[in-house]
Amino acid sequence: MRRAIRVLVADDEKNLRELMIRELGRKGHDVEGAADGEEALASLRESPFDVVVLDMRMPKREGLDVLRELTTVPEPPQVIVMTGFQDVTNAVEAMKLGAYDYLTKPTKIEELDILIRKAAEKALLLRDNAALRAHAEGAQPFAGILTRSAAMHEVLRIIDRVAPTDTAVLVLGESGTGKELVARAIHERSTRASRPFVPIHCGALPREVFESELFGHEKGAFTGAITTKPGLVELADGGTLFLDEIGEMEPDSQVKILRALETGMFFRVGGTRARRVDVRLVAATNRDLGEAMRAGEFRQDLYYRINTITVKLPPLRDRREDIAVLAQHFLEQKAVYGAKRLSLAALAALEAYDWPGNVRELLHAVERAVILAKGDDIVPEDLPPEVVGDRGAAPAVPSGTLESMERQHIVATLRQVGGHRGKAAALLAIDPKTLYRKVLAYRIKPEEWT
Ligand SMILES: Nc1ncnc2c1ncn2[C@@H]1O[C@H](COP(=O)(O)OP(=O)(O)OP(=O)(O)O)[C@@H](O)[C@H]1O
Ligand SMILES: [Mg+2]
Numbered sequence: 001m002r003r004a005i006r007v008l009v010a011d012d013e014k015n016l017r018e019l020m021i022r023e024l025g026r027k028g029h030d031v032e033g034a035a036d037g038e039e040a041l042a043s044l045r046e047s048p049f050d051v052v053v054l055d056m057r058m059p060k061r062e063g064l065d066v067l068r069e070l071t072t073v074p075e076p077p078q079v080i081v082m083t084g085f086q087d088v089t090n091a092v093e094a095m096k097l098g099a100y101d102y103l104t105k106p107t108k109i110e111e112l113d114i115l116i117r118k119a120a121e122k123a124l125l126l127r128d129n130a131a132l133r134a135h136a137e138g139a140q141p142f143a144g145i146l147t148r149s150a151a152m153h154e155v156l157r158i159i160d161r162v163a164p165t166d167t168a169v170l171v172l173g174e175s176g177t178g179k180e181l182v183a184r185a186i187h188e189r190s191t192r193a194s195r196p197f198v199p200i201h202c203g204a205l206p207r208e209v210f211e212s213e214l215f216g217h218e219k220g221a222f223t224g225a226i227t228t229k230p231g232l233v234e235l236a237d238g239g240t241l242f243l244d245e246i247g248e249m250e251p252d253s254q255v256k257i258l259r260a261l262e263t264g265m266f267f268r269v270g271g272t273r274a275r276r277v278d279v280r281l282v283a284a285t286n287r288d289l290g291e292a293m294r295a296g297e298f299r300q301d302l303y304y305r306i307n308t309i310t311v312k313l314p315p316l317r318d319r320r321e322d323i324a325v326l327a328q329h330f331l332e333q334k335a336v337y338g339a340k341r342l343s344l345a346a347l348a349a350l351e352a353y354d355w356p357g358n359v360r361e362l363l364h365a366v367e368r369a370v371i372l373a374k375g376d377d378i379v380p381e382d383l384p385p386e387v388v389g390d391r392g393a394a395p396a397v398p399s400g401t402l403e404s405m406e407r408q409h410i411v412a413t414l415r416q417v418g419g420h421r422g423k424a425a426a427l428l429a430i431d432p433k434t435l436y437r438k439v440l441a442y443r444i445k446p447e448e449w450t
Pocket of ligand 1: 147180359
């Protein structure tokens with residue numbers, strides 16, 4: 001069953017108005033009348049309508065006036081304008097003011113019915129999108145870090161406080177949680193911001209190559225060292241050195257780094273002159289360094305040197321409130337492939353998934369969906385199979401409880417209306433936002449209602 005479309009017929013001609021109310025009621029709509037512009041506005045303020053059939057010539061406030069005023073009404077309806085043959089210019093003006101369409105009098109009820117259905121569809125779509133946007137609200141960019149999670153705001157607060165100091169910072173977090181983004185934010189908010197930020201991946205290169213990259217080498221230091229080459233630490237002078245995946249660094253290199261940190265001096269590979277640099281160190285790892293230390297793979301002295309301040313990034317599954325914000329952001333970023341919207345079912349799937357690859361995995365999933373989506377809306381089928389295919393997961397509530405009954409009821413209702421949130425909310429007689437929260441809280445997955 002569908003929820004009836006709520007229609008307001010605003011026309012001062014009593015007979016015509018009552019005829020329309022009766023006939024549109026027969027078509028299954030939920031219709032009310034208003035005898036003039038003022039009454040129409042009052043009704044619209046009182047409760048939301050999907051569609052208004054608006055006569056242009058009315059006492060008190062004429063149609064155009066009502067249209068202008070509609071921008072101040074919460075959840076404004078779609079407007080179908082009725083106009084006499086003589087004043088089509090009025091209709092054109094009305095379209096400019098955002099009316100959905102217009103009909104000239106005398107009006108055929110069939111025609112009006114079709115227009116009402118189309119307009120209502122558009123109203124629902126707009127409302128869904130407004131809900132999506134509201135959902136993404138509160139995202140304050142902080143050096144490119146988008147979040148609305150309390151835990152992440154704590155992280156941002158630490159960044160703010162530690163950035164202006166010269167203290168070494170250790171950034172911890174699973175792969176793809178935004179460690180490099182945080183390292184850059186620290187740099188950008190430091191007094192070193194005008195100097196270079198130099199990242200180096202500690203696990204990607206064999207030890208010798210890594211050390212000669214980091215510290216540079218003198219001509220003839222090893223086979224292939226045909227010229228003298230300054231190291232990245234020198235490039236980073238006055239700026240920030242970002243040691244990415246420091247947990248992967250080999251013990252020999254760890255000793256050299258530690259020495260450089262303690263003395264502020266280093267030697268190029270094959271060099272004999274001690275060089276001095278002024279770098280601030282930010283390191284990151286997704287390894288448990290405590291465990292690496294116990295396993296003898298990470299030096300204790302280096303560990304204590306770098307972990308004065310640690311910033312721990314929560315995995316995305318522990319801050320699901322960020323998923324909508326980030327997805328929306330990536331959607332806009334990837335709009336070059338086509339401007340797409342996220343259907344609520346797709347968003348629900350994104351929010352239910354556990355994201356082992358965290359924000360980076362989400363970024364790739366959205367990019368892929370933007371490219372794959374056939375229509376304007378990204379639907380669950382456009383998402384990677386692992387995101388939507390998470391069937392049979394244990395329900396979030398134990399059975400036999402009131403919650404589980406409510407959960408069942410919601411699933412059944414969603415199934416009944418093909419997953420349409422607006423319709424389901426109407427059937428359940430709850431606010432769409434409330435329904436949305438419940439879907440998340442009960443971890444109701446799209447495949448349960450399809
Ligand atoms: N809060 C955020 N807001 C906006 N973009 C983010 C956020 N977190 C991560 N990203 C983006 O996600 C991607 C992965 O982030 P980043 O490279 O910083 O993660 P990482 O923890 O260093 O990953 P890895 O462990 O794989 O090196 C980047 O494109 C980054 O811009
Ligand atoms: Mg990284």
